[in-house]
Amino acid sequence: MSKQEETLKKIISHCKEYGFVFQSSEIYDGLSAVYDYGHNGTELRKNIREYWWKAMVQMHDNIVGIDSAIFMHPKVWKASGHVDGFNDPMIDNKDSKKRYRADQLLEDRIAKYEKDGKTDKAAGLQKAMDDALESNDLAALKALIEENEIACPISGTRNWTEVRQFNLMYSTQMGSLAEDADEVYLRPETAQGIFVNFLNVQKTARMKIPFGIAQTGKAFRNEIIARQFIMRMREFEQMEMQFFVRPGTEMEWFTYWKAYRMAWHKNLGIPDAKYRFHEHTKLAHYANAAVDIEYDFPFGFKEVEGIHSRTDFDLKQHQEFSGKKLQYFDPEINQNYVPYVVETSIGLDRMFLLLMFHCLEEETLESENQTDTRTVLRLPAILAPVKLAVFPLVKKDGLPEKAKEIIDMFRFDYTCMYEEKDAIGKRYRRQDAIGTPFCVTVDYDTMENNTVTLRYRDSMEQKRVAIDELSTILADEINWKKVLNFQL
């Protein structure tokens, strides 16, 4: 097993063991690329979502949120181009019967050429692939797979079918009788719910351009190959914001959002070297700029977020397909126009995985006469599923009651956890593994002088502090301001 496979395996088993992520329908042997979140995973996800929401909506006077339905009128997806164009080119290996995305087979080969120092070959293949994708030339994609002697990793053969297009949208029927049922889709992105509500929101929230609409919610894609755990799922959550601007000002806003979104990532304390921008050279026909924010996963730099300048494409399409005007009257220039849109779109689950990779550490602890290891999840305190764990040293003499009193002081502000089982050292380790930044131990001295031991997750430092001091110490460390302080 390669090192990267081993790291991923460790993450998957850690996520399961500590209640972060479970395979969906596990007792029925699971459903491929669909996952459930456990008690700690749900808290972590909620906190990441909240960080996004606060950064986008609460920190901007000109951004408001919506929560649109997953089902939308089927014409929405015709207008958006998803019915005709939301396809991946796929190819099957006739021997292993495995299905692959043709472009991903080629991308893997490009990465291999790069790794082997064959940069000219890599660039040549990249260009040929981009051209074939742009002109939708499926035969050319197949030819590239053959010319580059790409074999199926399972069967090892080059016995391929033709390349075919495969639509990624799930459809179902609306209505009780099959005869009069209408085909509806599970949304493959949350953005269209924002576009079709553009005027509703603009009018009711009395927004003036430039302004944004933000939304978080589930999206569904029938991914041909689902890889790398929650990196590529068939049901996932997106956090998207569409920013409506005056035509001609979109590049200014594109630059702003590019910087702001990167700052959002780095404010979590993740070093610069782990992130990079990937500028799109080949743009979709409706975009005039696009960039991905990529993170350095063990399997290479991969997209976590996209920032796209989408011109007036979506609103114009909906205008045409619905027959309703989607225009804005700009009092400053006394003109009606269809606004341009700059969007930011990040996958919540992918961000979750990023944090797991970045924060999970197996640390070797050297003491005088022994070496020990501990598993610690160094999440930013504000995102941790449990912020404060309180332990009584022993289960008697009023210590449990005192510990619960402390929990009751803090449960209004933080997710807290009470634990009395096992030795204190073991309890600390369990909290380290789920990322709890602070543990408090109540002992016999507490009963005398109202002081407790406060233990810090990262340094493992233990301090004796008065119970009265706890709230200031915690408020200082577990604080939205720490991550929402944007300096661009």
Ligand code: ATP
């Ligand atoms: P990719 O190239 O990885 O398929 P994309 O370019 O299709 O991604 P977008 O449509 O721009 O992705 O979606 C925005 C974000 O949603 C992505 O940056 C990613 O974080 C997330 N995302 C997209 N598809 C999935 C998926 N199948 N599972 C989990 N997250 C996803």
